[in-house]
Amino acid sequence: MAHPSWMKGSSAFPSPVLQIFFDTIEFFIRPFMWCLTGTFGPFLPTTKELKHPKYLILQKLFFVPIYAAGALLLLLPVIVAFLFRNILHQFRRPFCLSVQKDKAVASPKSTYSVATSNLCLMPEIFSKFNNLDKTAERAVKVGERIVIDQLHYTDMMEKFLKKSDHTIRNGAIYSHEHSGVQTRSMDKSKNLNSSQNRDSDVKVDVVAHFPQLDFLCLQETFDRDFTKLLVSELHKVYPWIVYDVGYNSPRLNYCGLNSGLMFASRYEILEIKFKPFTSRCGFCTIVGKGLLMVKVCVQKRTNGGNDVGFIFDTHLQAFQGDNPVVYHQLTEILDWSSEFREETIESGDNVLFDMLCGDFNIDNMSPGDVHISDHKLFETYVDICREKPGKDYDWTVGTELRTPLLHEEAVSTPEGLKTVLEDPYLRQYYLIDADIESATMDAIYNAPLKKDAHGNLILSPVGGRRRIDVVLYRKESPVKIQNYNIITRLAPLTDHIPVSVTFSCDN
Template sequence: MARFNNLNNTAQRANAIGERIYADQVHYASMVSKLLHKSSSEKICKVKNRFHSKSGYETRNVPKSIPVTNQKPKVDIITHFPANDFLCVQEAFERDYTKMLVSQLQKIYPFIVYDVGYCSPMVNFCGLSSGLMVASRYEIAAIKFKPYSAKCGFCSIVGKGLLMMKVILGESNGCRSVGYLFNTHLQAFQGTKPIVSSQMSEILLWTTEFRERHDAPGEHVTFDILCGDFNIDNMSPGESSMASHELFEVYTDICREAPGKDHDWTVGTELRSSLLHDKSISTPEGLKAALEDPYLRQHYVIDADLQTATMDSIYNAEVKVDTHGNLVLSPVGGRRRIDVVLYRNDCPVTVKNFNFVTSLAPHTDHIPVSMTFHCDRPKTE
């Protein structure tokens, strides 16, 4: 929601974003849930059931409902947010505008943390907060924020850091189920400085410390999720060292096929600032159509081919064309994916859906991402 992304009318955008999320969660998600329930109840298979009769064993075809499961997550570009238990936001720097967003979100999320950070000459020169916010349907048991020790450029006046939370999911047979949720926003435009790598190392240290401090006997940790705007992608040559950071060995990014290579189904999440106001992508449907077309996606989304991440190389990145002005399609065109949702490997989850969401067009310069996953419940004797 920040005003530093070529988008103005922040108050209007804050209200619009809140209204769309509310509508998606209350109306659209409910409608989809009913349709899916109806669809799954109608899916049957013919199985051979044996039963014993006086005349002996017979066989007959009996309709029987079976669960439909997929080994691989379903991936899609969608125009509405699916039902979300947690919503993580970055760049909510301005308190008054953030309160406008919160006024909408609190209708569906009873627990919301915002206006997080330290304000001091040592942390942010008394400038902006971290901009981090988390909305949760579940009670928050513990919370902590730590600012990053290294930063440069514009981020020196921003209190960026890691927001850490423990949530209570429920209790069964005396065993409490809990989850850990971490939200962050890493250094932007670091140039040749190793700032992002330093911040990712601090993430590994702080998430481990937070869990060690708040793990309790009789609790079952069902998930450990790290998400946020990392301001790096997995495929740009100039960011290869960060793509190979130890963090990606501890946490899994299902969009990555390997360091330096994303799965073919991924799309970029950072729009070209010079084209944000184009009418073709000013609606959720228009932006979805652009992301699904390789040529249009490369036209509107930044390429994953950066050599050095600077303000000029990102904000002024030109669309690649030939001498006749025709777009030259690239395998990494429109695929700078900097917004991520990761799960920690020692708390594995089964990812059911991963979505790139266009619901907020044209109110943000990023493509939100959503991950739906299944958690193992604690075993009872």
């Protein structure tokens, strides 16, 4: 199949001149953002920075005035640059595609894996609201950890297992002699009901390393400079990467942040489309969130036609409160994903899988989200963690950490966070509970711990189980889930916990 013109280069502009002009404007905006961060950053300290109060005082007394003066001097040229940048955005495609042609496309196989993760790679001043800083450094570290696991970890484990009495399952080590010493399996397949008996042998694990991943769906890669650092790292493994996704306009996002969505693939990308949500509220009015739709080719058959898959990446409204925004966005996802399939399926295509991934910003059990749990999307796409609307299986764990506790020693390493997730008391202490009455910023960021009169933690059946990061599969697709992994590898680089599924395709 001949690729459309947008597949021929990584630029989002039809003309290289426009791309050069855009990059020049970005160059002038960048120093202003540095000054803005330096001006307000010390007044939004992370818990790590609070441990050095003298340095904070020094920043406020000496560096803040310098940065503030720089911001004022740059304000007028930045306003002009900002106007020109947003004029250029009207000529821009809603994504960049970067292809490393020297990287070999992966060979077809019987199983595939996809992961989703919210990385909180926002402009530095916004990251601080999530108790995170040093975003450029975090972007590089995230990429390095993913790449190291893809290139080295599994090979290392396989060599280790040949010399010992262990088995390996999707990147997790199991000892036959001392089960649970190196990693504790959360295989609770007996809890899966008969309506999902195709997945009755699903293995559920908390793992400190990423398994081998064919596809990677990411959210909150908002900042263009930080995203490029991540792209550079991920290209060591993934030949095809879609990034800088979204539109900028006064109507859609007040010319603010893009969608933050990003997709990396070992397999060739055939089609890409992005559609912004039509409903939004609060902070998300300045964010161009929507649905990133991708069609990939996993095999070109010798007798004609392709074995293909569809992957959809999204990030839904945050802190909607009493507004029905998420419900409306789910409806759009269901409509758009079906339309994309119809528009892009060609004669001879054999659809192997259809996966929907992302940060939904709702969970299946909180009272404030219960009205969404029976949305018709969940009849079309299967969430193996759901026992029924309003109730997850007992083995599920949350994916949203309590931001004030992000930098405590217990969750500061992948191994430490893994231990926390495997202990119901620790999990409830460090993760947000699935009992949110109204999804507001205050209710989530300052979610209280349940304690008795003596200050002891009261264990709750929904404690630490607010699960908002999901991987779903379309019910009609020939997919059988083999592994569901909760991955702690990115501690403490983000306030979310990545999840992945490994699946086979019946045909």
